[in-house]
Amino acid sequence: MARTHSSPSGRPRTRLSAADRRASIIDAATQAFAESGYQRATMGQIATRLGVTEPVVFQNFGSKTGLYAAVVAHATGQMVAMMRELAEHSDSIGGLLRQLLSPDHIDELHAPGSLGVIFADAMTLTAEPAIGAAVRAHVGELADVLAEVIARGQRDGELRADLDPASAAWLVLSFLSAHPFRSAVMPDRRHLEEHIAAMTLGMLLDQGESPS
Structure with a gap:
């Protein structure tokens, strides 16, 4: 809860609670x-x-790596929420996967200012214990949500019934996260x-579905 104090000039000044201060630092970071x-x-x-x-920033998180680990957790929460919302408003899981794997979406995901930049950086920083632990714990949350979406696609008859949803989820996440490598070389x-995305979709979709 925020508290109001008087500044030296006599004007009211809002003092954030410890939790709100940490949240504001994570948002800015x-x-x-x-x-x-x-x-x-x-x-x-x-x-x-x-x-x-x-x-003030160091007092709340101890180090830059500690703050980055908190940012990874926060960014994962945002990605999970977006994935749930997309799935909730999507009539077709196959169509949703086409959208996620499209070059335009991947370019947008990794553009400066986008959350993909956080995860691309995090993958190169896993030797830092705090960041590595955050990546393993929280990216797994995103994979779990994507596995739920894939399982729904199986129930709807759009995705192959013999898929292991967890493995399929990590396949999709691997394709999304490898964008910096593909861009570089x-x-x-x-x-x-586009062709790799079509091949990936072909492995996921039921034979009656078209990957195009």
């Missing part, structure tokens, strides 16, 4: 890391976004990415 990446974003920049001093990346 998520934006900073998504826009600039882990290496370029600084604790000072995050503090400036909030209008606080840099020690793949010739004619967009053309090949």
